[in-house]
Amino acid sequence: xxxxxxxxxxxxxxxxxxxxxxxxxxxxxxxxxxxxxxxxxxxxxxxxxxxxxxxxxxxxxxxxxxxxxxxxxxxxxxxxxxxxxxxxxxxxxxxxxxxxxxxxxxxxxxxxxxxxxxxxxxxxxxxxxxxxxxxxxxxxxxxxxxxxxxxxxxxxxxxxxxxxxxxxxxxxxxxxxxxxxxxxxxxxxxxxxxxxxxxxxxxxxxxxxxxxxxxxxxxxxxxxxxxxxxxxxxxxxxxxxxxxxxxxxxxxxxxxx
Numbered sequence: 001x002x003x004x005x006x007x008x009x010x011x012x013x014x015x016x017x018x019x020x021x022x023x024x025x026x027x028x029x030x031x032x033x034x035x036x037x038x039x040x041x042x043x044x045x046x047x048x049x050x051x052x053x054x055x056x057x058x059x060x061x062x063x064x065x066x067x068x069x070x071x072x073x074x075x076x077x078x079x080x081x082x083x084x085x086x087x088x089x090x091x092x093x094x095x096x097x098x099x100x101x102x103x104x105x106x107x108x109x110x111x112x113x114x115x116x117x118x119x120x121x122x123x124x125x126x127x128x129x130x131x132x133x134x135x136x137x138x139x140x141x142x143x144x145x146x147x148x149x150x151x152x153x154x155x156x157x158x159x160x161x162x163x164x165x166x167x168x169x170x171x172x173x174x175x176x177x178x179x180x181x182x183x184x185x186x187x188x189x190x191x192x193x194x195x196x197x198x199x200x201x202x203x204x205x206x207x208x209x210x211x212x213x214x215x216x217x218x219x220x221x222x223x224x225x226x227x228x229x230x231x232x233x234x235x236x237x238x239x240x241x242x243x244x245x246x247x248x249x250x251x252x253x254x255x256x257x
Contacts, residue, residue, distance in 0.1 A: 110223040133179040150193040172200035207253030
């Protein structure tokens with residue numbers, strides 16, 4: 001009985017010593033946290049508490065998440081993990097197998113006819129929506145002029161042009177877009193073929209027309225044999241031009257427009 005009592009007493013004393021050690025460690029951690037908080041002010045921030053203020057070589061994440069050695073390290077880690085991560089500038093690309101097969105079939109015998117599956121898709125998904133303006137009748141005329149390469153875009157002079165056909169009729173105006181019908185500052189106007197009519201267009205409409213014209217110019221160069229690059233490079237250039245049409249349709253355009 002005496003032996004059992006001594007064994008239990010020794011075990012109790014051991015547990016007491018371990019508990020006191022944990023209490024001392026927690027008190028030290030609380031003290032460290034108070035020091036970090038108190039010494040961090042807007043005029044003199046504590047760099048340990050705000051690792052984003054450290055130099056790039058020092059502000060790194062701590063390895064491992066198995067066990068935090070102190071509460072202060074947990075605070076720093078949590079703060080570090082909440083920092084925004086810089087977006088990766090490199091763009092990832094992956095070839096769509098169906099679209100690439102259609103492109104290859106078109107590339108073997110380039111044509112401007114809408115009947116081929118490759119151009120039919122681009123007309124449906126990009127060209128058509130990009131040239132679909134509020135004024136439907138004028139939109140059709142613009143689409144035909146772009147396809148026939150007879151559309152002219154010119155800047156509007158600040159003063160009256162010195163030479164203008166007497167029969168020329170200007171639709172819209174410097175402050176009203178002929179295609180959208182909206183009140184916009186129009187810095188350019190278009191002419192369709194040999195027509196004497198001029199149509200003022202807004203920067204957004206100009207961006208949409210220009211994006212489609214750039215695409216048609218490129219496929220005409222391919223058809224004429226002027227583009228001599230790897231097939232995949234040509235494919236991605238066409239995808240870039242398609243993206244420009246999509247962005248213009250959504251209303252994005254350079255400020256220079």
